[in-house]
Amino acid sequence: MGYVAIKGGGQAIEGTKQVFDYLRTRQGDTSVPLDTSTIENQLRLLHSRVISEGGVYHPRLASLAIKQAQGDTLEAAFALRAYRSTQPRLVETPALNTGEMRITRRISSAFKDIPGGQMLGATTDYHLRLMRLELLNESPEQFSEIAKSWFSGIDVDVIPDTFPKVLEGLRAEGLLPEIDQRTRGQVPFDITREPLIFPVSRSAALATMTRAEQGSLLAMAYSNMRGYGDVHPTVAELRVGYLPVLLPHPITGDLTEIGEVEVTECEVIAMYESNEANDKPTFTLGYGVCFGHNEVKAISMAILDRALQKGMKDGPTNPSEDPEFVLLHVDGIDSMGFCSHYKMPHYVTFQSDMDRLRKTQQKQDVKEPVV
Amino acid sequence: MLKLDPIWQPDSQQKQFRLLLEAMSRPGECYAIATIPEDGSVALSVLATLLDAEVSLADPDDLLRIEDWPMLQAKPELSEQADYILCDGAHPPDFIPKIGTLACPEQSATLLLVVEELGQAINSQSALKMKLTGPGIAASSILSISGLNPEWLSVREDWIDSFPLGVDWILVDKARITALPRTTKVELL
Amino acid sequence: MTMDMIERTKWLAALTAIPSAELMLLTEELSKGWEIKPMSVPQSGLGMLKLNDTAFAEPFYMGEFPVASAWLKITTPDGHTAEGAAQVMDDRIEVAEAHALCDAILSGHLPGHDRVLTMVEKGLAIREETRLERKRILAHTQVDFSLLDDVGDEKGVPNA
Numbered sequence: 001m002g003y004v005a006i007k008g009g010g011q012a013i014e015g016t017k018q019v020f021d022y023l024r025t026r027q028g029d030t031s032v033p034l035d036t037s038t039i040e041n042q043l044r045l046l047h048s049r050v051i052s053e054g055g056v057y058h059p060r061l062a063s064l065a066i067k068q069a070q071g072d073t074l075e076a077a078f079a080l081r082a083y084r085s086t087q088p089r090l091v092e093t094p095a096l097n098t099g100e101m102r103i104t105r106r107i108s109s110a111f112k113d114i115p116g117g118q119m120l121g122a123t124t125d126y127h128l129r130l131m132r133l134e135l136l137n138e139s140p141e142q143f144s145e146i147a148k149s150w151f152s153g154i155d156v157d158v159i160p161d162t163f164p165k166v167l168e169g170l171r172a173e174g175l176l177p178e179i180d181q182r183t184r185g186q187v188p189f190d191i192t193r194e195p196l197i198f199p200v201s202r203s204a205a206l207a208t209m210t211r212a213e214q215g216s217l218l219a220m221a222y223s224n225m226r227g228y229g230d231v232h233p234t235v236a237e238l239r240v241g242y243l244p245v246l247l248p249h250p251i252t253g254d255l256t257e258i259g260e261v262e263v264t265e266c267e268v269i270a271m272y273e274s275n276e277a278n279d280k281p282t283f284t285l286g287y288g289v290c291f292g293h294n295e296v297k298a299i300s301m302a303i304l305d306r307a308l309q310k311g312m313k314d315g316p317t318n319p320s321e322d323p324e325f326v327l328l329h330v331d332g333i334d335s336m337g338f339c340s341h342y343k344m345p346h347y348v349t350f351q352s353d354m355d356r357l358r359k360t361q362q363k364q365d366v367k368e369p370v371v
Numbered sequence: 372m373l374k375l376d377p378i379w380q381p382d383s384q385q386k387q388f389r390l391l392l393e394a395m396s397r398p399g400e401c402y403a404i405a406t407i408p409e410d411g412s413v414a415l416s417v418l419a420t421l422l423d424a425e426v427s428l429a430d431p432d433d434l435l436r437i438e439d440w441p442m443l444q445a446k447p448e449l450s451e452q453a454d455y456i457l458c459d460g461a462h463p464p465d466f467i468p469k470i471g472t473l474a475c476p477e478q479s480a481t482l483l484l485v486v487e488e489l490g491q492a493i494n495s496q497s498a499l500k501m502k503l504t505g506p507g508i509a510a511s512s513i514l515s516i517s518g519l520n521p522e523w524l525s526v527r528e529d530w531i532d533s534f535p536l537g538v539d540w541i542l543v544d545k546a547r548i549t550a551l552p553r554t555t556k557v558e559l560l
Numbered sequence: 561m562t563m564d565m566i567e568r569t570k571w572l573a574a575l576t577a578i579p580s581a582e583l584m585l586l587t588e589e590l591s592k593g594w595e596i597k598p599m600s601v602p603q604s605g606l607g608m609l610k611l612n613d614t615a616f617a618e619p620f621y622m623g624e625f626p627v628a629s630a631w632l633k634i635t636t637p638d639g640h641t642a643e644g645a646a647q648v649m650d651d652r653i654e655v656a657e658a659h660a661l662c663d664a665i666l667s668g669h670l671p672g673h674d675r676v677l678t679m680v681e682k683g684l685a686i687r688e689e690t691r692l693e694r695k696r697i698l699a700h701t702q703v704d705f706s707l708l709d710d711v712g713d714e715k716g717v718p719n720a
Contacts, residue, residue, distance in 0.1 A: 056606065057625040058651070088605035090424065090627055091647065095612045095619045104694050105701075112705055120701040156695035158702070165614055183618045188610065190621055203620035206613060210622055241694075245609065249569065250600070250631050250645035251663075257573040259649025261625060267615055285615035291623055305615075373632075373657065379601045441600040441631065 024070050036063035048262070048292025049073055053332050054080025055192075055211040057261045057291050074213070074336040081333050084192075093247055094255070095184075098239065098265050098289070099165060105240035108166050110269060114237070116163035121240060123295075166237040167267055170283070177282045198324050205308050205327055209301045210290050213332030220330065221300035224307050224320035231306050233268035233286065233299075240264045240293050265289040266298035270306045284309070378408040378416040379442065387420040391541065394550035399503040399514040401489050401547045411439065414457060414485050414543050418443055421481070422455060429453035432462055434485060453480060460486035460519040460542070464526050468538050476535035479553075487518025489544045499524070505555040513560075514549065516542065524559055527551075566680060568667060572646055574683030575662055575676075577690075580655045583679065587658040590665065590672035595635040599643065602653045604628035625649055628656035634664050642668020 025033075040047050040063045051062045054077045062080055069075035105121025108114045120126070170176050189204035196204060209217060224231055242260040249256045268286040286306030288298040304326055311321030319325045329335060377383045383406040390405050408416050414434060419442070422428060427448035434457050440447065450456050450466035458464070471479035488495065491513055498517040501524070504510070519542070530553075531537035537553030551557065566574070575583060607627040610619050630653065631645035644664025648656050665676050 052623075055623050057609075057623060057649075084606060084624055087626075087651075088423070088603070089608065089624075090603055090605040090629060091607040093607060093610050095610045097612055098614060102691070102694055104697050106698075118703045118705075119698040120703065121697055122701075150700075154696045154699050156692060156699050159695045159698045167614055177616070179617045183616065186619060188618075188620045190608070192608075192621075192624070202616075202618060206618075206620040207622070244573075245607075245625060245649060247607070247627075247647050250629065250647065251643060252568060254569045256569045256647075258627070258647050259576060259625070261609070263622075265614070287613040287615040289611065289613070289622060373596050373598060373602075375598055375601070379598075438599065442598075444600065 020070075034067050036060055036067065039063040039066050045293060046071075046073070048264075048294050049214055049297075050076045050080060052291040052294055052297065053077035053211055053213055054084070056080055056084040058083070074332050077213075078333050078336070091247060093245060096243060096246060098243060098263070099162070101239055101241040101243050101263065101265070102260070103163055103239055103241040106163060106237070107235070108237050109235040110237075111166065114166050115169070116160050119159075122293075163239075165267075167285070170236070170269075174280065175283055176285065196327055199312065200323060200327065202305075202309065202312075205323060206287070206289075206301075206305065208327045209288070209304060209330065212297075212301070212330035213335065214294065214297045214300075216330040216332070216335065217300045217304065218296055220320045220326055221303040221307075224303055224318065228318040229307050229320050230310070230318075231268070231270045231286065231303050233270050233303050233306065235299065235302075236267040236269045236285075238264075238266045238295060238298065240295070262292055263289055264292065264294050264298040266295070266302045268299070268302040268306060376409050376411065377406050378411065378419045384420045387416065390548070391417070391420065391550070394541065394548055395507075395539070395552055397507050398505065398551050398555040399508060399512045399549055401491070401514075401549045403547055404543070407546070411436075412485075413545060413548075414483055415439055415443075417483055417541060417543055417548065418445075418455070418457065426454040427452065429456045431456070431466065432459040434459060456480050456482045458482060458484050460484040460516070460523065463520045463522040467526075468530065470530055470533075470536040470538060473536070476537070479536065480538050482538055482540045484519065484523070484540060484542045486516050486542055486544050488516070489542060489547050489549050490515050493517050500560045502558040502560055503551075503555055504558075507552075508555070518544075521559070524557055527557065566677075566684070568663070570684075571663060571666060571680055572648065572659060574680045574687060575659060576648060576650075577683035577686035578679055580650070580652075580658065583662070584654060584658045586672075586675060586679065587661040587665075590670075590675065591634070591661055593637050596661075597633045597635075599631040599633050599645070600629070602628070602630040602657055604651050604653045604656070607647075607649075626651040628653050630656040630660040632657065632660045632664060634661070634668070634670065636670060638671075640668065640670055642670050644668070 040059055043066070046066065047059070047062055050066055050073055051057055051059065053073065054062060054065065058080065061083055062076070065076035065079040069079060103119070105119060105123060106116070107118050107120065167176065186203070189201050189207065191204060191207045196208065223229065241263065243263050244257045244260050246255045247258050248254065266288045270284045270286060272281045272283045274281045284306055286302040286304070286309070288301030288305060290297045290301065304320060307320045308323050308326060312323060316322035316325070386405040390402050394400065394402050404413055404416060406416055407413065412434070418428070422443045422445040424444040426445050428443065428445035429448050429450040431450050445455065450468060452469060456468055468480035468482065469478065471477060488498070493515040495517040498515045499519055499521060500513065500515045503512050503514055527540070534553060539553055540551040542549050542551070605627060606624040608624050609622045611622045612619050626649060627647055628650050629647040631643070633641065633643050635641050642664040644660045644662065644667060646656050646659035646663050648659050650656065662676050664670060665673050666680070
């Protein structure tokens with residue numbers, strides 16, 4: 001593809017920066033600039049999405065990215081990714097376990113009674129999708145009253161501190177595939193350093209999907225759910241909560257909590273299959289996890305994980321089972337970047353297309369003279 | 372308050388890095404070290420510029436102090452596997468460094484050799500005088516080194532025999548550096 | 561609470577609950593006149609989060625987080641010495657340095673350690689409040705299936 005170097009556009013480009021910011025700020029004299037804390041708190045789920053797609057857990061910069069991109073999630077995730085590419089890699093955590101999560105939501109569709117119980121948390125699953133018109137004129141007083149008032153009189157003693165994973169119960173009963181101990185010490189694939197060259201490992205697939213653009217991941221998973229696939233999933237467990245991030249203390253070497261990250265995690269149980277000729281059949285599993293509170297993403301990722309496992313083992317029979325099809329098309333920065341590049345001048349390429357068409361038309365006229 | 376020796380600060384590391392690039396581009400030319408450390412050896416100044424937590428370092432002659440290692444952040448490694456090797460030029464070599472593979476010739480070692488003195492002409496009986504030719508050298512040039520065991524030059528011949536495989540050298544005395552990449556032909560005079 | 565009751569591995573989580581500006585004011589005040597030598601180059605950058613998936617216990621890289629680190633050796637004018645280090649989930653080196661100072665002050669019982677201990681206790685209380693808030697969210701939305709049991713029996717998950 002030929003890109004034409006432009007001289008005359010420099011001023012126009014400068015102008016776009018000013019015009020973009022003008023649109024951001026022309027609300028009127030009574031308006032106030034968005035502050036990053038407001039974005040993080042009141043646009044919590046948008047914020048989660050941008051953190052996840054940016055691939056770096058930096059709440060303050062994710063808010064800034066949303067603010068500067070005027071709400072464009074692809075641009076905001078892009079800005080966050082660009083930031084991370086300027087930073088040196090200093091450390092790697094030991095392999096963390098989500099059993100340590102500080103839960104704020106936990107459900108299972110596979111079982112009614114699970115150890116520790118089901119707690120719906122802050123979900124919109126059961127809300128009526130009606131416009132809450134009273135929020136149109138929400139006053140600061142009404143706003144602050146909500147957070148203040150609902151804490152009174154809630155008994156927390158009934159809630160345990162830790163919650164065993166639902167899958168562990170199934171594993172103990174022999175209903176799940178055995179864990180291959182050899183994978184424990186494996187070095188995972190680092191997608192921030194190496195390009196995907198197929199076939200790729202499952203760790204490459206998981207890393208790619210966890211920072212994938214939510215809509216693309218959902219569309220692919222949906223295709224599988226609707227029949228371009230065979231997963232037939234049941235959610236074994238869906239958790240939302242905060243995972244402590246641990247690093248060894250530089251002097252003592254003891255694991256120390258340096259902070260926590262909000263994550264959403266989902267395991268799906270899919271159709272059972274035989275592993276080897278004589279082994280008992282077991283359920284198949286899919287795993288999804290992402291930064292922030294994003295259930296559609298975690299569930300979609302779990303379904304696609306299962307679909308890709310099948311595709312990598314038996315060969316894909318549907319697009320959602322094809323690792324190349326899925327993994328190369330779900331990254332938001334890749335896809336929006338390529339889409340946007342079509343706006344770059346393609347004058348030379350197109351000129352040659354025009355020349356070719358004219359010549360072809362001329363040849364046709366010579367063969368069939370116009371009467 | 373917090374005192375960080377200049378050799379660890381970004382702006383002096385950038386100057387030092389520029390210098391190393393120049394030295395690698397003009398093999399055999401001697402350059403004055405950009406930043407002499409307040410505390411530590413000149414070799415440390417070069418290592419501080421080049422190393423981080425992603426690479427490994429071997430110090431077979433124990434030239435570094437214990438407190439230098441956490442500052443350098445490089446992983447300690449055996450000479451045969453290390454990305455960077457710090458050597459006392461006066462001792463004869465007793466290891467074979469990584470020379471890379473045909474597919475990845477860059478996966479080879481960079482040696483930092485500490486010598487007594489570098490220059491075009493040195494007043495020392497034991498100084499090795501050599502003629503250098505190759506990329507980055509107009510026709511040929513002369514380099515003299517004192518404090519370098521001559522065995523280094525013969526093992527270097529072996530190590531760089533199968534270009535692009537090979538190793539690259541940086542030599543450092545009390546105040547100056549010079550570089551001998553694998554493309555430089557060295558003829559002992 | 562005395563220092564002995566709070567393990568060193570818990571100090572950082574407690575102190576990061578305190579607004580960093582407040583903490584840095586304290587460490588600046590306490591460290592006036594101290595000789596502070598870095599044992600490693602203070603840096604800020606990214607850490608990679610490695611996670612075991614719960615389906616197959618396979619490790620993978622989930623994503624990155626900001627991290628700043630500092631490792632300091634302190635000598636007070638009286639001749640007390642202590643080493644402290646910290647890695648914090650923050651992009652600012654000065655925050656890591658402040659936490660490394662706290663780590664040294666507490667572990668080495670340097671002058672001012674009682675004030676840092678007070679900060680630790682304050683931080684632990686904030687963390688406890690967060691823990692209770694999360695429990696309240698769960699308690700407030702816990703599903704009570706007992707009424708369903710009157711209608712029919714459904715097999716629950718086998719206990720691990």
